[in-house]
Amino acid sequence: xxxxxxxxxxxxxxxxxxLENVLYSGMLAEGEAVYxxxxxxxxxxxxDRAIAMSSGTAALHAALVLAGVNxxxxxxxxxxxxxxxxxxxxQVGAIPVFADxxxxxxxxxxxxxxxxxxxxxxxxVVVHYAGIPVRLAEIAEIAKKHHxxxxxxxxxxxxxxxxxxxxxxxGDFAIFSMQAIKHMTTVDGGILTFKDETxxxxxxxxxxxxxxxxxxxxEVDINSVGYKYxxxxxxxxxxxxxxxxxxxxxxxxxSNGRYFxxxxxxxxxxxxxxxxxxxxxxxxxxxxxSDDSSNxxxxxxNIGVAANKLHRPNHYHSIFKPFAGxxxxxxxxxxxxxxxxxxxxxxxxxxxxxxxxxxxG
Ligand SMILES: Cc1ncc(COP(=O)(O)O)c(C=O)c1O
Numbered sequence: 001x002x003x004x005x006x007x008x009x010x011x012x013x014x015x016x017x018x019l020e021n022v023l024y025s026g027m028l029a030e031g032e033a034v035y036x037x038x039x040x041x042x043x044x045x046x047x048d049r050a051i052a053m054s055s056g057t058a059a060l061h062a063a064l065v066l067a068g069v070n071x072x073x074x075x076x077x078x079x080x081x082x083x084x085x086x087x088x089x090x091q092v093g094a095i096p097v098f099a100d101x102x103x104x105x106x107x108x109x110x111x112x113x114x115x116x117x118x119x120x121x122x123x124x125v126v127v128h129y130a131g132i133p134v135r136l137a138e139i140a141e142i143a144k145k146h147h148x149x150x151x152x153x154x155x156x157x158x159x160x161x162x163x164x165x166x167x168x169x170x171g172d173f174a175i176f177s178m179q180a181i182k183h184m185t186t187v188d189g190g191i192l193t194f195k196d197e198t199x200x201x202x203x204x205x206x207x208x209x210x211x212x213x214x215x216x217x218x219e220v221d222i223n224s225v226g227y228k229y230x231x232x233x234x235x236x237x238x239x240x241x242x243x244x245x246x247x248x249x250x251x252x253x254x255s256n257g258r259y260f261x262x263x264x265x266x267x268x269x270x271x272x273x274x275x276x277x278x279x280x281x282x283x284x285x286x287x288x289x290s291d292d293s294s295n296x297x298x299x300x301x302n303i304g305v306a307a308n309k310l311h312r313p314n315h316y317h318s319i320f321k322p323f324a325g326x327x328x329x330x331x332x333x334x335x336x337x338x339x340x341x342x343x344x345x346x347x348x349x350x351x352x353x354x355x356x357x358x359x360x361g
Pocket of ligand 1: 055057058084085127155156176179188189190
């Protein structure tokens with residue numbers, strides 16, 4: 001079966017010597033490999049800075065706290081995402097306020113974001129779902145107008161671009177996930193980036209119990225609570241090896257995604273995601289819309305290709321039900337959508353097979 005998602009690892013001959021070096025170096029915890037990975041990741045993806053953390057979830061938690069979100073504040077967010085996006089909002093004691101999505105993309109609808117703003121709104125979290133950038137120009141304008149920090153969850157969108165800039169550069173904060181099945185993995189890991197340089201010290205303390213690195217442990221004073229959210233040298237070493245091959249992998253996702261954009265959009269009864277003209281998705285998954293998405297799942301299964309919805313709208317979960325609200329466009333989107341494989345493991349022959357099967361219907 002051609003899988004919907006797959007773990008990507010650099011070549012064994014390249015990675016194993018690097019791993020052996022770090023594993024027997026006596027320096028396993030956060031150290032030089034992490035700092036080098038941060039420098040190279042930021043440079044590679046055109047970010048102002050990169051703070052390496054243990055997961056994308058940890059990075060999101062940090063973003064909310066650094067944005068000043070406190071208990072009982074409201075955070076405007078999407079339900080159409082993986083659960084971590086919204087679980088962290090509850091973890092800081094804040095209230096998730098779900099805005100509706102655009103039925104043609106699954107991404108947050110800027111107009112509904114603006115409608116949901118109140119004086120209690122302390123952050124807007126957007127998710128570039130499946131690798132498709134949200135309507136960043138409009139959303140950033142709304143955030144600016146209302147003086148609300150914008151947090152970009154780029155967990156699905158490594159390598160995407162918007163208005164000729166790397167994804168993650170427009171919001172006040174952005175996070176990336178390097179969990180096993182993302183474009184790039186460090187087994188588990190995350191990156192936090194932000195515009196305001198003065199937050200650097202707080203961000204580093206946040207990921208290490210509130211302790212400051214470089215001050216002797218017997219002298220350092222914790223004056224704000226932090227967590228054990230740092231990345232270790234072993235994960236960072238995998239990340240360093242990944243950076244040498246990631247462009248090739250991402251460009252294969254993009255090539256497959258553009259191929260599907262062109263060919264699937266022409267198939268009667270099917271449609272494909274809409275995105276801004278200035279957006280370049282990085283197609284972590286490819287999403288198709290049909291009145292009968294379960295039929296697509298069956299017909300692709302018959303040719304050995306996995307297709308499914310992958311995520312559950314978060315407001316269906318008990319913990320989010322009190323905040324669910326009414327999301328008619330999301331309900332329609334979820335009914336009609338189905339994800340198909342689009343990544344580096346999908347060959348030219350695979351993508352032809354997929355398009356032919358969909359054409360035959
Ligand atoms: C949209 C989204 N945000 C955040 C996360 C959290 O990332 P991590 O698994 O690295 O904690 C994920 C991963 O599942 C995700 O898909």
